[in-house]
Amino acid sequence: MTAPVIGVLALQGDVREHLVALAAADAVARPVRRPEELAEVDGLVIPGGESTTISKLAVLFGLMEPLRARVRAGMPVYGTCAGMIMLADKILDPRSGQETVGGIDMIVRRNAFGRQNESFEAAVEVKGVSGEPVEGVFIRAPWVESVGASAEVLAEHGGHIVAVRQGNALATSFHPELTGDHRVHRLFTDMVRADRRGESL
Numbered sequence: 001m002t003a004p005v006i007g008v009l010a011l012q013g014d015v016r017e018h019l020v021a022l023a024a025a026d027a028v029a030r031p032v033r034r035p036e037e038l039a040e041v042d043g044l045v046i047p048g049g050e051s052t053t054i055s056k057l058a059v060l061f062g063l064m065e066p067l068r069a070r071v072r073a074g075m076p077v078y079g080t081c082a083g084m085i086m087l088a089d090k091i092l093d094p095r096s097g098q099e100t101v102g103g104i105d106m107i108v109r110r111n112a113f114g115r116q117n118e119s120f121e122a123a124v125e126v127k128g129v130s131g132e133p134v135e136g137v138f139i140r141a142p143w144v145e146s147v148g149a150s151a152e153v154l155a156e157h158g159g160h161i162v163a164v165r166q167g168n169a170l171a172t173s174f175h176p177e178l179t180g181d182h183r184v185h186r187l188f189t190d191m192v193r194a195d196r197r198g199e200s201l
């Protein structure tokens with residue numbers, strides 16, 4: 001089977017790092033800015049950045065509804081940090097007018113681990129990633145306050161949920177694209193490959 005085509009939502013945030021990590025995990029990676037580009041990918045990464053900005057730009061570029069439709073239809077999707085916030089069904093403390101794509105039955109708290117200068121790295125055990133713990137880079141990261149019954153917790157740090165999966169949707173508070181360790185991207189590209197083969201989850 002040919003390599004899966006995986007888009008990176010390229011409205012704002014660390015797009016290039018995800019393109020590199022996806023290519024290293026044997027996917028064909030391309031930026032997505034328009035609904036026509038979204039229609040052509042097998043899966044999508046929503047990068048870190050600023051969730052309020054990504055939300056506003058998604059509405060402005062006419063991408064919010066197409067994104068919701070594809071996620072609802074089961075397209076594999078992976079959100080890091082601000083991307084995790086975009087995949088949450090509910091934000092505890094949204095900015096006024098801030099919308100999400102949704103897809104994971106969870107409530108997130110923005111900037112939960114503190115401000116920019118309180119960013120940190122920590123070893124995180126992630127279910128589904130074998131070997132050494134992942135080096136988690138947390139940058140003004142959200143945490144997950146609570147998950148619904150259909151969402152599976154994949155990782156915790158300091159007693160807080162930092163990685164979640166629900167069906168074909170994956171989200172992490174931290175940024176694996178910044179570490180050169182591509183195992184979390186491999187987990188996601190494997191989800192996309194399984195989806196293309198029509199395997200049920």
Ligand SMILES: NC(=O)CC[C@H](N)C(=O)O
Nearest residue numbers: 048049050051081082140
């Ligand atoms: N590194 C990040 O993606 C930060 C997320 C940011 N605090 C937000 O609310 O969107």
